[in-house]
Amino acid sequence: MVPGTRNPEPVTRNHSYLLELGTFPDLTPLAELIETGVSGEEGELIHTGYNPELDTYRALMNDGRGWMLQYEQKERKRTGIKSLKVRFTKVFGYFIDVTRANLSNVPPDYTRRQTTLNSERYITAELKEMEDKLLNAEERFLELEKKLYAELLEKISKHTPQAQEAADKVSMLDCLHAFASLAITNSYCRPEMHTGYELSIEDGRHPVVERLTRFVPNDTNLGEDAKIMLITGPNMAGKSTILRQVALITLMAHIGSFVPAKKAKVPLTDRIFTRIGASDDISKGTSTFLAEMSEVAYILNNATPESLIILDEIGRGTSTYDGLSIAWAVVEHIYRRLGAKTMFATHYHQLNAIEEEFEGVKNFNVAVKEVGDEIIFMHKLVHGGTDRSYGIYVSKLAGLPADVIARATEIMHTFGGEKQIGIAMEKKEKQRTLDEYMAEFGEPPTPGEKKAGEAALSKETEKQKQ
Incomplete structure (x- = not known):
């Protein structure tokens, strides 16, 4: 032994x-x-x-x-x-x-x-x-x-x-x-490999990051009840690390290694698809957004129900409206057409609404603890979505000048604090037409887009009244 x-x-x-x-x-x-x-x-x-x-x-x-x-x-x-x-x-x-x-x-x-x-x-x-x-x-x-x-x-x-x-x-x-x-x-466990669908990891850890600093283990459960995990949370909270550790644990299990977890049940996986980070290809004249979309297209055209898909911040390379729309459509396509186990980290809090439409989509967020004007990153993955990004606080940690932070805080409060894009400034939104609402994000809508947008806006307004 x-x-x-x-x-x-x-x-x-x-x-x-x-x-x-x-x-x-x-x-x-x-x-x-x-x-x-x-x-x-x-x-x-x-x-x-x-x-x-x-x-x-x-x-x-x-x-x-x-x-x-x-x-x-x-x-x-x-x-x-x-x-x-x-x-x-x-x-x-x-x-x-x-x-x-x-x-x-x-x-x-x-x-x-x-x-x-x-x-x-x-x-x-x-x-x-x-x-x-x-x-x-x-x-x-x-x-x-x-x-x-x-x-x-x-x-x-x-x-x-x-x-x-x-x-x-x-x-x-x-x-x-x-x-x-x-x-x-490092107290790795022997993963249980099987031919089913479920990917279950108890107290999973990142094999590299845990060697560098104190690490908070996280559970991951992808199965028939949760084929897609939508993960929201602020920068620095640990979303990308969680995505990477799940991919690495899956890979390590397939090459015959024990894995950094208390317990792991890993299905036979044909391929691991990832879209993490941003990069330009200057030599080919490829922008960050085009490179991102090319990679996403490859994933959507090649993934199978036996694949593991890791997506981080899809759509951030373009305007907010376009990016949100693309991210939403990508999630729907994966759920309806591919059935692949997917972890999707995003800043688009509006995507939390997808959980209400699809039974196999579950919201998660990386917890933070607020202490006065400060926040503590808990690095713990918990159930439920969040509509807080703490962008100004993270910017403060990054060293932005105090006057910039103060002005950003002031502007944020004029919008009623951190609210989802499209439903911020609720009272003002009610007085605006859909055309004005959508014009902030791109070209004027087509009749079909206008009709769909009116329905979405009405739905969001009713939710705010509750």
Whole structure:
């Protein structure tokens, strides 16, 4: 039993996969081939000692002058000519220089190469051979090294299947070890995988964020009764973190890892679709809104009932009216056409009304606690929607100048505090036509839009009277 984990499983069953991982191919021949042939020294490709001829060229390149000095000393001793010198010129190459006074001691294997005023210059077979090697050592070295390297690769390639098998098993063991280490260290639980629809997470946590700061766990329940979770709440409350943690827990469960939760029931999921954050593609001339809509379109065209959809602030890249309309329509399409489990975080509090139309859409909000003029982010996901965004307070935390904060507060109060767009300033709205109401958000409405808007406005007005 693995200590420190939830739902531990005794390791007594015959895990054929683990037994297979424990059987490694014999890589000794490959290791010996690499150790004797491949050099780890800087500037060397083939190991010293692998090929005598290559070693000679390497030695010549590294210490050609040293060999000449040794040869000169050897010839002085052999001939008894103490003034004998081995010299080099670009015209005649290497030669042995003997003064005229010592010509009687020149051995028969010396071949005259040149006569000068004071000396004779000779060459020997050994010196000629070494001359050729010295003058062409680098060229021949590179040529031979390339040949030997190709031969070595050919020999190594015969062991490729065994090496790849071992690499695959080592990488898998490394992955499983990491999974086990995380599970024990961070109290992960073993997720219950199933072929049904329900995604249920008890005390779920974000695997990265919880390592950085004190983390508040949250429950998530997506099922037939709640296919779509609409999550409202102010910035900094933790909406995006909750979305990401659900996606990560689902992903971790599918790759065989334990997950950061007290308990998790995860259905087999074909794909995880996410639309989080905003980005422009300047190179393609793509705006933030167009990029957002392109991604949403891909999700709507490819998601299935077995998919998990994560959407964060859809529609914020355009006007409020357009964005709200698109967000509303997207939620309806997912519910009616796709049936995919969805978490939808938004600032459009008007979307809370969708819960009244569709039984499988549930409102949630990330709780905050008001203490005087301050608020405390509770980072806790609770049932029910909210119509408060606390935008001015968050702006204050961001460091906006005090006079800007004061003026924003003053303007907000003229609208009767934080109210939903379209029903703020209730008394004034009642005196305005629908055309005036909708003109704030875009082009004048079509007859069909006007009729639908009048119905919506009437409905919202009646709700305010209650």
